[in-house]
Amino acid sequence: MSVIKELLKNLFTKPITLKYPQERKPPAERFRGRVYVDYDKCIGCGLCARDCPASAIEMVVIEPEKGIRGRRPLIDLSRCIFCGQCELSCPRKAIKFIHEYELATSDKKSLLLIPPKPKGSQKP
């Protein structure tokens, strides 16, 4: 009958459920949410693309004149499984997982992390 005691006790305590859109639980420090790439640090080695289990990373050429060093990762978040292997593989610590986790969208294109064009390369 100890359940009944707890039942009556719970009538007068606050419910544990979070009213989600109004209340949000902060994620833990090590939480892996959306991927963030620091393209300035990136050297274009392509280790992240090689190790990605979900083939979410593709190396695209943005500076053809630099050869293999001119590639940068293009990350498709809709394929990403948030395992964090790219963060481990990156020799320059250019990839980080930030706490943002509400990634639902109706526009699939917004889930592509496209590397920016380098400043000098824009042709007239």
Add this chain to the structure above:
Amino acid sequence: MSLFEIPLGPQHPALKEPIRFIFKLDGEIVVGAEPRLGYVHRGVEKLAETRTFIQDVYLAERICGICSAAHTTCFVQAVEELLGIEPPPRAKYIRLIVFELNRIQSHLLWLGILAYEMGFDTLFMYIWRDRERVLDVLEMITGNRVLYAINQIGGVRHDIDDKIAAYMRKALSYLRERTKYYKGIVERDPTINARAVEVGILKKRDAIALCAVGPTTRGSGVKFDIRADDPYAALDEVPFNVVVYDTEDVMARTLVRIDEILESISMIEYALDHMPSGDIRVRVPRVVPAGEAVSRVEAPRGELVYYVRSAGGEKPERVKVRTPTLANIPALCKMLEGAYVADIPVIVASIDPCLACMDRAIFVDVSKEKVWVWSERELRRYSLRWYRSREGVRRR
């Protein structure tokens, strides 16, 4: 009274995953159970051959979401054996802690499901509320609540610092109190007793003959636990008891799991106290030398076996997984014979089925109690034969 056939599944509220049973009923009593597996076959083993060892760790993790720590630990150990390296001692302790937290989480989840199958929604809500505490701890350690991605070939990814350890101790002592409270409810509540005692009997003889594993077999009085029989991670340094009950019913399997939660809590506390300092990871080469390795762990549901063969490259040549649920299906059919319709969900739940991890390239003929694996060629030959015979029927 004539026999009444009732289908259960592939979709049924009592089953969280698709499996189909055909029950032959005499009134409300089951006289025969015939399972049909394979609804969630995903081709994981074949997929593993096309990926590198590093990527396969994440694939193994996704075979089962509930025992994800068990799958990665087992796979990583097999690969480490092939490489001939030993992870640092601290890494072994962290693996053990995550593994046991995973077990607590899995058993609590299961206990909640059992309560739900019995129609005891309140207990289900309470247990799942408390399970959140374990998930919080796991999130703090690994950065995720379900797919931890903490086991790496050659060690672990994250360390456990003092802040996390302190939080963990607090959560564990809360959980110990709660688990004891739930044990009291399960032992004393008249309705739970009516539904669990002497229901789903699996005799010790049958449990051994049908090769049942994990808490299913320990509830039938068989002392079989990989953690004790073949210690892995830091288990040879951490003391624990193998929980065995011998009443052979659903109640025994429930109490085995509840006691295992308490046992795991003590194990984690001991491991936290005696954790050696040092590195948590060694660097490993990407290419794995040729050879083969078998690794076993005691997953929450029972013995999990990984067989990995490498031909000396970045990718494995063959990965074979034997999950505990598959081993328990013949035992489950035995338990179901002679049960009431109302007891079916409880008995099915009592083996803690995890069907998605079970369905791979394996063929089970339960009536002959025979399990075999087909290669692709054999499978093709069989399919050709099958179609030819069907065409023959049509022509006639």
Add this chain to the structure above:
Amino acid sequence: MSVLEYLMVLVKTLIYPGVIFVIILSLIYEWVDRKVYARMQNRIGPFYVGPSGFLQPFADFLKLLSKEDIVPPHVDYHVFTLSPIITLYLVLLAMFLIPTGAWNEPYAILAFEGDYILALALTTFITIFSFFAGWSSVNRFGVIGAMRALYQMISYEISMFLCAAAVALDTRTLCLSRMAEVQASGLWYILLHPLGFVVFILSMQAELDKVPFDTPEAKTEIVGGWLTEISGKKLAFFRLASDIKLFFCASLATTLYLAGPWGPLGPNILWFLAKVTFVIILVTTLRAAFARFRIDQVLAVFWKYAIPLSLVQVLIALFIPH
């Protein structure tokens, strides 16, 4: 009778305390039941529609009404479509027999010597129509659920009726309104017949298909039981009927054991509602505190314990009249 009196009768049967009052109140009681159940489990419960989810049962009802009306092939069309309507009609009729204390009148809308027997007969009919709905749906789970409903009925009805009979024996009347009135001047029957009250509440739990006796619609075992094939408008009617049934059974317990609408001071209707709320919270607490019995265990509970205890209560009422 003057026109005004005819109008009054119309208002009483249709609006207050008749059909509309009963429907609105039973939907509100469904909210009370769900909210209390949720809070006992440390959850929020209904939350979005109206202030603290107050209008959720209304929203559910309207949503179900707007759904497509599906009649599966091979069902017995007439029984299948008529049973929800008849069930709803029967529970509404049953509510007319309950003295609610509205307009400060001591008697129910339909009060006559012997309405007690009609009220108990109606509870049986309601169960039989849920059996018809399950049986006519020609679904394996539906048929099993329907059979279980009948199995269960032949156990809990006996103990329920015996407990009620003990009250009738003691009050020397077969009119529900009179029974309540008798208690108003003396002690409430919850004090005089404590055993009867306990067994009555237990039987009521089975009558209402609530845990631990919800075997006819046990969802983890037989999907939805006799409700499996019922959907859309039919489900809306059955759910409304089961809400009214909850209200009716709670008010029956109030009438038999808690002196119905009578109280020391204040308007009678408030006393009636307060007592009904108490009984409903009691039902919810029991629902939250147990697991489901198996059908054979349900029969065992009633035949081994509840029925002998209710017989004892009848004997006490016979030999020690108050």
